[in-house]
Amino acid sequence: MALSILQRLLAVLGFSKGRAAAAPVASDAAKAPAPTPAEKPAAEPAPIAASGAAAAESKPRPSQRPENDDQAVKPEVAIRQMLKVKSLADAARPQSPEDVRAQTLNDLKALKELPALKSLAQGFARIVSRPDVDVDEVVESISKDQGLSVRILRMANSAEVSSEQRIDSLDVAAQMLGVDRVRQAADAVSILGLPSSAGDSLDWKHLWIHALGTAAISERLEGLIRGERTSAVYVAGLLHDAGKIVLSTLQPDAYRGVLLDAWNELEPLESLEVARFGVDHAEAGVNFARQNVMGEIIVQAIAHHGRPDRAETHRLEVALVALGNFLAKAYGVGFSGSRLTERDGEFADHPAWAIIEQEIGRRPDIEHVSDQMKVFIKRLRTQLAALREGL
Numbered sequence: 312m313a314l315s316i317l318q319r320l321l322a323v324l325g326f327s328k329g330r331a332a333a334a335p336v337a338s339d340a341a342k343a344p345a346p347t348p349a350e351k352p353a354a355e356p357a358p359i360a361a362s363g364a365a366a367a368e369s370k371p372r373p374s375q376r377p378e379n380d381d382q383a384v385k386p387e388v389a390i391r392q393m394l395k396v397k398s399l400a401d402a403a404r405p406q407s408p409e410d411v412r413a414q415t416l417n418d419l420k421a422l423k424e425l426p427a428l429k430s431l432a433q434g435f436a437r438i439v440s441r442p443d444v445d446v447d448e449v450v451e452s453i454s455k456d457q458g459l460s461v462r463i464l465r466m467a468n469s470a471e472v473s474s475e476q477r478i479d480s481l482d483v484a485a486q487m488l489g490v491d492r493v494r495q496a497a498d499a500v501s502i503l504g505l506p507s508s509a510g511d512s513l514d515w516k517h518l519w520i521h522a523l524g525t526a527a528i529s530e531r532l533e534g535l536i537r538g539e540r541t542s543a544v545y546v547a548g549l550l551h552d553a554g555k556i557v558l559s560t561l562q563p564d565a566y567r568g569v570l571l572d573a574w575n576e577l578e579p580l581e582s583l584e585v586a587r588f589g590v591d592h593a594e595a596g597v598n599f600a601r602q603n604v605m606g607e608i609i610v611q612a613i614a615h616h617g618r619p620d621r622a623e624t625h626r627l628e629v630a631l632v633a634l635g636n637f638l639a640k641a642y643g644v645g646f647s648g649s650r651l652t653e654r655d656g657e658f659a660d661h662p663a664w665a666i667i668e669q670e671i672g673r674r675p676d677i678e679h680v681s682d683q684m685k686v687f688i689k690r691l692r693t694q695l696a697a698l699r700e701g702l
Contacts, residue, residue: 412589418561419598450481454542457522457550461603463488464546468604479543479606513559513567520695521645522549528644529635531687536631536667536675547612548632550605552647554596554613558588570648580649581617593617619663627670630663637661642688644695
């Protein structure tokens with residue numbers, strides 16, 4: 312009886328039968344008879360509701376991810392746009408050499424301008440803005456910069472100006488366009504400078520000097536060897552390394568690494584370019600020249616100035632540019648990003664001489680040409696040094 316009264320009391324206080332059994336009791340509790348139905352404890356009361364912060368935590372929260380909100384930025388879309396890829400899975404896979412080449416060629420299609428040196432472009436704009444300027448002054452100013460030359464030649468070769476033949480000469484281009492049209496080009500380039508990314512990573516002033524030196528040397532060689540000079544050879548020399556600027560404009564940091572490896576003679580520059588971009592600077596330059604309707608002399612010089620024997624047309628002009636490039640490197644006229652090595656041989660043994668002999672029908676006096684060029688290059692180097700200080 313005493314045990315039955317104790318169980319009722321525990322039930323009233325909220326203890327279940329099981330919990331009561333767990334409490335320490337007399338040893339004879341296990342022998343007590345089971346309670347009758349009337350004696351069964353009442354149902355365990357419902358737990359008391361929590362209050363305050365505990366109550367707030369116990370309620371289901373509304374979703375913080377509005378999946379159906381059209382205004383919400385979807386991360387998977389954003390990352391594809393940031394990386395400029397169509398598929399994250401494809402972007403994660405290493406690119407094959409074929410993919411790298413295809414990407415470079417695709418990027419080249421969007422490149423329409425070579426960056427002009429801002430100081431030269433502004434000087435050009437000042438010259439053509441004078442009402443009394445003549446064409447010779449205009450041509451002289453244009454000829455100092457690759458970016459300006461490309462723009463003027465492209466304008467002269469546009470369908471509305473010239474539909475019959477390609478213009479390779481800056482003199483002809485300026486005469487054809489007239490000073491007013493050239494002024495339009497001046498307006499377009501007067502604020503043109505190196506892209507910020509390329510300017511931060513690469514300083515191409517020495518390459519510009521090398522290009523100017525190659526152009527002037529090639530033109531002088533033409534006068535000595537052929538007895539006449541044409542601005543087509545000059546422009547071909549000016550633009551022969553345009554592909555280096557093209558590649559460095561597309562990916563300045565990557566091209567800086569290529570130049571560093573080439574300087575350390577890990578591999579030839581062209582091999583390193585192909586490994587990184589899928590094309591070398593010659594092919595990149597040819598693509599750019601063809602997109603900008605440059606003449607075939609320029610295209611062939613860009614493509615084959617390193618191997619003039621491979622030129623398909625304009626072999627004499629390409630050979631002259633090859634010799635001009637060699638002498639510019641040999642005499643330290645600017646710097647092209649790569650230096651002469653033993654495999655480049657000597658000036659008198661350059662393969663361009665055999666091509667020149669075939670084209671003009673006689674063997675030039677190489678020793679006389681070499682002596683004349685020493686005097687010319689010494690004077691040229693002084694002139695270009697002054698120009699470099701002003702860049």
